[in-house]
Amino acid sequence: MRVILGDAMHLQSLLKREGIAPVKAVVSSLPLLSMKKAVQYRIGAQAFGALEPGAPFIQFTYGLFSPLPRRRLGVQGGVQDRVLQNLPPASVWIYRKPGQPGGQPGGTPRHQPSHHELRRAG
Numbered sequence: 001m002r003v004i005l006g007d008a009m010h011l012q013s014l015l016k017r018e019g020i021a022p023v024k025a026v027v028s029s030l031p032l033l034s035m036k037k038a039v040q041y042r043i044g045a046q047a048f049g050a051l052e053p054g055a056p057f058i059q060f061t062y063g064l065f066s067p068l069p070r071r072r073l074g075v076q077g078g079v080q081d082r083v084l085q086n087l088p089p090a091s092v093w094i095y096r097k098p099g100q101p102g103g104q105p106g107g108t109p110r111h112q113p114s115h116h117e118l119r120r121a122g
């Protein structure tokens with residue numbers, strides 16, 4: 001495994017510099033919900049710019065709302081799993097660009113985000 005120290009807001013140039021392509025998945029425990037919306041968007045845009053078509057962006061979060069601005073990024077996603085044994089309980093969100101190979105966005109979410117969640121998350 002190769003560890004790269006860098007800012008996720010510059011993911012594409014970091015990957016290019018290391019010659020890493022294609023990207024088949026992003027697994028993130030970045031504290032996205034604590035970040036400004038513009039930073040969430042920038043990180044999401046960098047990730048989806050690097051991911052190959054249909055590849056998942058997987059995010060762990062402790063919050064109830066989407067850690068990525070789905071509408072602005074043009075992605076779909078939902079809660080794939082909840083880890084209630086974690087303190088605090090955690091959720092796993094999976095996002096994908098729609099219209100790409102890989103099937104249903106986020107695989108087969110057990111939990112479809114509520115209307116309230118969708119409105120809050122954009």
Ligand SMILES: C[S@@+](CC[C@H](N)C(=O)[O-])C[C@H]1O[C@@H](n2cnc3c(N)ncnc32)[C@H](O)[C@@H]1O
Binds near residue numbers: 007008009030
């Ligand atoms: C909740 S910790 C997760 C640590 C580790 N990935 C794990 O799962 O145990 C969040 C990490 O995100 C890092 N982080 C925050 N903003 C970042 C950014 N823009 N680019 C890269 N890492 C960032 C922090 O330094 C911190 O180490």
